[in-house]
Amino acid sequence: MIHFFCLPGKLSVTAVLGVAILIGNTGCNSSGQKNSKGKGSTTNSSFMARSGPGAPITYQNGKRYIFLTFDDGPQPPGTNNCQSIFHEEGVKATFFLVGFNRNIDAYRRRIADSLNNSYPEFITANHSTTHGFRDNYRLFYSRPDSAVADMLKAQKDLNIKLKIARLPGMNTWASAGQVQGPKSSLTVTRALDSLGYTIIGWDLEWQFTKGSVPKQGAAEMAAQINKRFEQKYTYQPNTFVLLAHDRMFARPQYADSLRKFIAILKQDPRNIFETIDHYPTIQNREK
Template sequence: MRNLKPIFHAGVCIALLAACNSKPSNDKTAADTTKTVAAAPAGPGSPIKYDSSKRYIFLTWDDSPQPPGTVVSKRIFKEQGVKATFFAVGMHYDIDPVRKRILDSIRNEYPQFLLANHSYSHGFRDNYNKFYTMVDSAASDFAHAQQQMNIPLKIVRMPGRNNWAGKGEFRGPKSSEKVARRLDSLGYQVIGWDLEWQFVKGSAPKQGAAEMVRMINDKFESGYTNQPNTVVILAHDRMFGKAPYTDSLARFITLLKQDPRNVFETIDHYPSVMNK
């Protein structure tokens, strides 16, 4: 029996080596090595590639959070599968916990929604003449809003003024240009608008859905916009809090989606912002 032990041990080793070297088709370890790791979702400010055959529409809603309008607009955008930017006001955010949760949800739902800066005090509570003559205070007001609402990018819209500023280029009213220049020097992009969905008394939309679509088409066809092949639309959250204006917003987007050239984007993908 002593003479058989070495033979037995050798046989076991050979069998073990054969088992280790074999590669069955259902080997989980081998299969795991072929898995592709999903890329992390891009954050705010990530670039996109423009398609020259498309028309880019930027839905930008001001004065958030203003329930129920903010909540309703957000729901319609989600149902329609379109992107939008909410320019928020710090003093509205600080009113109560409900408004904080609304704005926090916008911040957390990128890439569909982008949160941007519309100042803390909304121009000293609409006292625009004073706000834009006090350059240091105005700049501090935007900085406070940026920090208070944890806004991801330095993109602002100036209350009550259609100013554009970035890369040393300035457009808009002279009365607010000094503040626009100060914000530009601090690294902010100032975004105006090409077309406003206006409101009348009681914050009711002035134009109907079909009229707004016609006006957008006219803008694209004339090329009279701040950047080629793009239209930035301004509206206010509070306009769409109640029927029938809720239905008007839904119809507006439905009509725009009927044109396959139309693409909806958040304002961090506006050409001048991406190229800063």
């Protein structure tokens, strides 16, 4: 049984900033510009000299950049299946980890450590310690000091290298003072943004039904991504952020669907898979 916990809602903003100093300066690059609305050639970008996570890339004209992001891990065997498929297919991906999932047992800690050490193939990012007080989002965001402390604790416990986060249950974007998302999460979002975090939302979710069964098939998801690109309906031009969850791909038949999805996208030479540290609002933030 997974045990969740809530952090007390009595931390001051000064205390929160103190925690941030302890975590250390792991700032990353990004731009506040907002759009209104392995293996194989698809993984190759024109790179500037890379010194580690967060080093910028040069975007190529005519290419479409796809950021595969997976929330709530580590959740074996789904996380393991995702890792294996992406490695075999030669594509990059990002795992937004949750602190309490890492700390369930030593096996999950090893998975999280493996992901942390797999750059540039994979990168990890912050998805909170308690996942919004056990999905109690109203309480989580009504206690902004506790919510921020929850995120900062995850940053430290998960050994996340860059200040990249996704808020639990909220499709929120923020970078260098530019914020877009639900009103209920704005106080937490602005606090994290002021601490140097870039908050990443998503352009489309691969949804699931009861039992974490993927709602859409591989071809349908690929078609929806193509439609978003064609309509220029993404948060940043020529980029697409997919949200999915590790646990959706625990069963062999659904892992096969993920592999087919990747295979379909790889057929288009315009598609390049990247880790989220190369998303425009992150890599250009300090320019």
